[in-house]
Amino acid sequence: MLATASIVTEKKIITEKEKVIAISHLYKSFGDNKVLVDFNLSLYAGENVVVLGKSGSGKSVLIKCIIGLLEPDNGTIEVFGKNIPDLGHDALDEMRVKVGFLFQSNALYDSMTVRENLEFPLRRHTIKMAQKETDRLVKDALDDVGLAHTIDMMPAELSGGMRKRIALARTLILKPAIILYDEPTTGLDPITGKEIIDLMIEIQKKYNSASLIISHDMNCVRMASDRVIMLIDGKCYAGGTYDELKKLTDPKIKEFFE
Amino acid sequence: MVQTRPWRQFLDEAGDISRFTGRFFSQWFRPRYEVAEFFRQCFIIGYKSLPLVGLTGFIMGLVLTMQLRPSLVSYGVESQLPAMVGIAIVREIGPVIAALIFAGKIGSSIGAELGSMKVTEQIDAMEVSGTNPFKYLVVTRVLASTLMLPILVILADAVSLYGAYLGVNIRGVTSFDLFWQQIFDNLSFGDVVPAFVKSYFFGFAVGIVGCYKGYNSRKGTEGVGRSANSAVVLSSILIFMIDLIAVQITDLLHLN
Ligand SMILES: Nc1ncnc2c1ncn2[C@@H]1O[C@H](COP(=O)(O)OP(=O)(O)OP(=O)(O)O)[C@@H](O)[C@H]1O
Ligand SMILES: [Mg+2]
Numbered sequence: 476m477l478a479t480a481s482i483v484t485e486k487k488i489i490t491e492k493e494k495v496i497a498i499s500h501l502y503k504s505f506g507d508n509k510v511l512v513d514f515n516l517s518l519y520a521g522e523n524v525v526v527l528g529k530s531g532s533g534k535s536v537l538i539k540c541i542i543g544l545l546e547p548d549n550g551t552i553e554v555f556g557k558n559i560p561d562l563g564h565d566a567l568d569e570m571r572v573k574v575g576f577l578f579q580s581n582a583l584y585d586s587m588t589v590r591e592n593l594e595f596p597l598r599r600h601t602i603k604m605a606q607k608e609t610d611r612l613v614k615d616a617l618d619d620v621g622l623a624h625t626i627d628m629m630p631a632e633l634s635g636g637m638r639k640r641i642a643l644a645r646t647l648i649l650k651p652a653i654i655l656y657d658e659p660t661t662g663l664d665p666i667t668g669k670e671i672i673d674l675m676i677e678i679q680k681k682y683n684s685a686s687l688i689i690s691h692d693m694n695c696v697r698m699a700s701d702r703v704i705m706l707i708d709g710k711c712y713a714g715g716t717y718d719e720l721k722k723l724t725d726p727k728i729k730e731f732f733e
Numbered sequence: 734m735v736q737t738r739p740w741r742q743f744l745d746e747a748g749d750i751s752r753f754t755g756r757f758f759s760q761w762f763r764p765r766y767e768v769a770e771f772f773r774q775c776f777i778i779g780y781k782s783l784p785l786v787g788l789t790g791f792i793m794g795l796v797l798t799m800q801l802r803p804s805l806v807s808y809g810v811e812s813q814l815p816a817m818v819g820i821a822i823v824r825e826i827g828p829v830i831a832a833l834i835f836a837g838k839i840g841s842s843i844g845a846e847l848g849s850m851k852v853t854e855q856i857d858a859m860e861v862s863g864t865n866p867f868k869y870l871v872v873t874r875v876l877a878s879t880l881m882l883p884i885l886v887i888l889a890d891a892v893s894l895y896g897a898y899l900g901v902n903i904r905g906v907t908s909f910d911l912f913w914q915q916i917f918d919n920l921s922f923g924d925v926v927p928a929f930v931k932s933y934f935f936g937f938a939v940g941i942v943g944c945y946k947g948y949n950s951r952k953g954t955e956g957v958g959r960s961a962n963s964a965v966v967l968s969s970i971l972i973f974m975i976d977l978i979a980v981q982i983t984d985l986l987h988l989n
Contacts, residue, residue, distance in 0.1 A: 539857070542861055543861075544857050544860060544861065568863045571861050571862075571863065572863070576858075576861050578854045578857065578858055579854065580852075580853045580854050581853070581854075582853055582854040582855045582857065582858035583855070584850075584855055584858075585849070585850075585853075585855070586846075595859075595862055595864075596862040596863065599859075599862045599863040599864045600862065600863035
């Protein structure tokens with residue numbers, strides 16, 4: 476009944492690369508609300524994958540399962556070969572150093588300055604670091620997002636686009652090998668949104684990280700994706716490149732491209 | 734089911750709060766200790782409520798004295814005025830007024846702060862940054878409010894007694910030394926210690942309720958407002974409940 480499972484998409488070049496995230500048969504429900512039903516996904520090193528789905532389709536739930544903020548009901552989520560739900564506290568912490576997470580609502584700490592926001596992950600993960608090194612990393616991360624002058628400002632003093640950039644800088648500060656973006660352009664005007672996407676692509680090139688981008692913004696999908704996965708009815712409904720999916724006639728897919 | 738019965742809701746919430754409190758006790762003494770954050774919270778919590786607690790304490794002392802005087806005059810025991818207000822303030826007015834002001838100021842600000850951290854995913858962000866948010870946010874705040882309120886109560890008592898001194902002297906003359914001597918002569922161990930001990934419980938109640946409400950805030954700005962509001966309501970009620978229990982206990986132990 477699914478017109479779609481047929482679209483085999485992982486190109487040959489990619490298959491030779493290391494699989495950094497492998498999700499199989501993932502189930503998650505809240506009470507009677509079945510959010511994810513037998514969801515599967517693979518992410519390869521250096522690749523940008525966009526998960527496309529409507530509001531409320533469970534995109535945030537999916538990404539929170541990957542980072543271990545939510546516990547799936549069933550299924551495996553292997554990140555660098557380790558199953559996230561099985562990890563103990565310390566192992567999970569170690570994993571989270573390698574996996575950056577950009578929150579949908581930025582999640583900047585309101586009571587801290589930009590500098591303290593960026594220092595937070597550096598200080599809190601069990602890494603010992605000299606103050607000089609911390610300062611340098613903070614400065615580098617701010618330079619990467621072009622906001623070095625905001626270092627002593629409070630998040631409330633920044634515009635929406637700037638806050639997104641600072642949040643991105645905080646995500647990047649540990650130089651993660653995988654970055655998970657939860658709707659990076661939602662709530663921004665199209666121009667600022669495009670700037671953020673450009674920045675994401677630039678950063679991906681610079682650090683050669685793999686990205687999993689959650690979105691329902693078609694501009695973001697078109698520009699940032701090597702590969703798109705459609706999350707519909709809790710499943711990986713279809714997958715392929717932007718152009719491949721655009722040609723499909725399935726009404727559930729078509730409505731995204733109109 | 735939209736129509737859950739009120740008592741059912743009440744029991745559900747009581748269960749949730751008990752579990753939350755249990756979680757506090759199972760985590761507070763385990764490393765890692767958030768010492769810096771704890772001291773920061775002590776400072777913020779103590780400092781924020783200091784002016785209000787002082788002001789209300791002063792007014793209560795003054796007003797109480799002025800209102801008690803006519804009755805004492807009519808019984809011809811006007812000279813007992815300092816002793817009476819002293820006991821009233823130290824045993825009941827000081828702790829309860831300070832605790833209620835504390836609930837209004839600190840309970841609501843903890844509820845709103847944690848509530849907005851919850852809905853803007855800051856709590857999740859802490860968790861992915863190698864921090865146990867329950868320890869970092871809840872344990873530090875609950876401990877800080879538990880330890881700060883008794884100090885504020887002592888302060889409120891002192892300021893309130895100064896207010897009473899002023900009240901005594903509006904329509905009569907009692908020397909400063911005599912005033913304090915009368916107060917301390919009439920205060921016993923059984924007046925001071927139970928009042929001091931119960932203020933720890935008041936502080937704990939305010940901290941745990943504020944954190945619980947904030948930590949379980951619903952999505953949206955409305956949810957944050959509601960957490961702050963219900964934190965104040967519930968902790969104020971709890972303060973009176975604890976007061977009621979405390980007086981029974983001191984009575985049973987013949988500490989009166
Ligand atoms: N903690 C939770 N408890 C109960 N239900 C939840 C929880 N988190 C999410 N849900 C439910 O899961 C479903 C998917 O939510 P999710 O936040 O993943 O949507 P989304 O795809 O990210 O949407 P959006 O584009 O609006 O962010 C929703 O129906 C939501 O009500
Ligand atoms: Mg979402």
